[in-house]
Amino acid sequence: MKSVMMANGKALEEERGMATTRILLMVLCGSIFAAVVGAPILATHAHPLAAAFLYLMFSPVCHQIPDRCFSFSGQAWAVCHRCSGIYLGMFLALLTPFTAAGFLRSAWETRVWVLVLAAPMLIDVAAPHLGWWVSTPLSRFAAGMAFGALISSLLLPGISELLDHGSPKHPRLGAAPLQGEIE
Amino acid sequence: MNREGMLKPALIGGVLVGVLSSVPFVGTLNCFCCAWVIAGGMLSAYLLVKESLFAVTLGRGVALGLLTGAIGAVVDTLFSIPIQMLLSRAGINVLDQLRTAADQLPSLPPEVREMFRSIPAGGLGLSLMLLIAAGLLKLVIYSLVAMIGGALGVALFEKRRPGEPSATPTAYPPPPPQALSGP
Numbered sequence: 001m002k003s004v005m006m007a008n009g010k011a012l013e014e015e016r017g018m019a020t021t022r023i024l025l026m027v028l029c030g031s032i033f034a035a036v037v038g039a040p041i042l043a044t045h046a047h048p049l050a051a052a053f054l055y056l057m058f059s060p061v062c063h064q065i066p067d068r069c070f071s072f073s074g075q076a077w078a079v080c081h082r083c084s085g086i087y088l089g090m091f092l093a094l095l096t097p098f099t100a101a102g103f104l105r106s107a108w109e110t111r112v113w114v115l116v117l118a119a120p121m122l123i124d125v126a127a128p129h130l131g132w133w134v135s136t137p138l139s140r141f142a143a144g145m146a147f148g149a150l151i152s153s154l155l156l157p158g159i160s161e162l163l164d165h166g167s168p169k170h171p172r173l174g175a176a177p178l179q180g181e182i183e
Numbered sequence: 184m185n186r187e188g189m190l191k192p193a194l195i196g197g198v199l200v201g202v203l204s205s206v207p208f209v210g211t212l213n214c215f216c217c218a219w220v221i222a223g224g225m226l227s228a229y230l231l232v233k234e235s236l237f238a239v240t241l242g243r244g245v246a247l248g249l250l251t252g253a254i255g256a257v258v259d260t261l262f263s264i265p266i267q268m269l270l271s272r273a274g275i276n277v278l279d280q281l282r283t284a285a286d287q288l289p290s291l292p293p294e295v296r297e298m299f300r301s302i303p304a305g306g307l308g309l310s311l312m313l314l315i316a317a318g319l320l321k322l323v324i325y326s327l328v329a330m331i332g333g334a335l336g337v338a339l340f341e342k343r344r345p346g347e348p349s350a351t352p353t354a355y356p357p358p359p360p361q362a363l364s365g366p
Contacts, residue, residue: 052295060324063214083216107342114338125215154241154334161242 021160022094025152029091036084040075054078070137081140082121089148094156117150188234189243193250196227200251200325201258205266217328223255224248224332229340238343241334248333252326259325260318267314 035054043051055078058064062079069076070084077084120143128135200223204210212218227247232239286296 048295049298057320060213060321061217061328086216107344110338114335118335151331151334154338155245155331158241158245158330158334158337161240162245 017163018156018160021163022156025156025159026091026094029087029094029152033084033087033091036078036087037072039078040072043075044073058083068137068140081137082124082144085141085144085146086148086151089145090152091148092145093149093152113153114150117146117153121147189231189247189250192227192230192234193247193254195230196223196251196329197254198258199223199226200255200329201260201262204255204259204325205262207266217324220252220255220325220328221332221335224251224329225336225339227251227329228333228336232337232340239337239341241337244333244337244341245330246333248330248336249326251333252324252329253322255329256318256321256325259321260314263314263317267310271310 036058039051039054039058042048042054055064058078062083064076064079066076068080068082070081071077079087124135124139124143127133200220203219203223204213210219213220224247227250228239228244231243231247
């Protein structure tokens with residue numbers, strides 16, 4: 001009875017830790033996406049310095065070619081279609097109640113999960129160079145979203161474990177048991 | 184710092200990230216979702232998985248990525264200093280490069296472009312200050328992005344379950360067979 005209560009308490013603590021990490025990541029990803037969309041809004045509303053700061057912040061991580069960016073009132077977003085998809089995908093994946101740790105049971109399943117969600121972006125990058133097809137804003141954005149969802153699904157249990165909020169319940173993605181716990 | 188053998192893989196991955204990111208032209212690949220930084224994080228994770236006696240968890244992958252990114256940013260900044268000194272001897276200082284970068288940023292508002300042009304040329308102090316500011320920005324970006332690489336690397340390369348030892352431990356080779364003592 002005591003061990004069941006302890007196990008329930010530990011599971012509750014783990015869930016709380018995961019929820020805290022989820023909220024932290026949601027705030028981070030939401031802020032990044034808001035900054036991406038906010039840059040052109042600031043530029044068109046007479047705040048050029050603030051807009052320039054945001055454009056410069058994102059310049060090391062994205063090419064920012066205007067033809068490859070969504071635009072607001074003729075002003076390009078701070079990152080390209082693909083990067084916008086990644087940031088939005090990361091944010092939206094965090095809104096879903098489940099995590100990868102909840103349904104991936106083995107190393108094989110995890111690898112398939114990574115490859116399936118990364119494949120659209122890899123194909124969308126490689127196929128135009130090979131002359132197989134021409135990527136569109138929608139394909140770049142959608143492929144980026146899939147990759148963003150993958151990133152969130154891995155970062156959530158990883159950061160949760162790192163912050164020592166409790167390990168995920170999943171045997172593959174969770175923390176290694178201590179020597180005394182191995183039966 | 185060398186928690187559970189993380190320092191060596193992080194150093195290898197971090198130095199690779201720093202060197203490749205600081206080399207002119209080669210470093211521009213970072214404009215595509217920080218490709219070098221993600222690759223460096225994945226390389227570190229691969230090395231850790233290969234060296235570790237027990238299964239590497241996502242949390243350790245994330246921590247390793249964080250360390251790799253931080254080392255990468257420091258190496259990148261340190262490599263940039265001699266490169267900038269060579270360029271300044273050729274008459275190109277950091278401010279000139281910043282102006283060129285501002286001219287090449289397509290989304291930057293024209294008022295800000297003018298503002299960059301109107302900044303008077305400074306000496307070595309201003310160049311060093313700009314390099315340090317860029318280094319701090321890189322420290323944040325590289326650490327965050329390399330975390331993604333570390334998590335992806337663990338998800339792709341780790342085949343064992345948590346707590347499961349390696350089938351063929353690489354860190355500690357088996358002891359040599361003892362010589363048989365005859366009667």
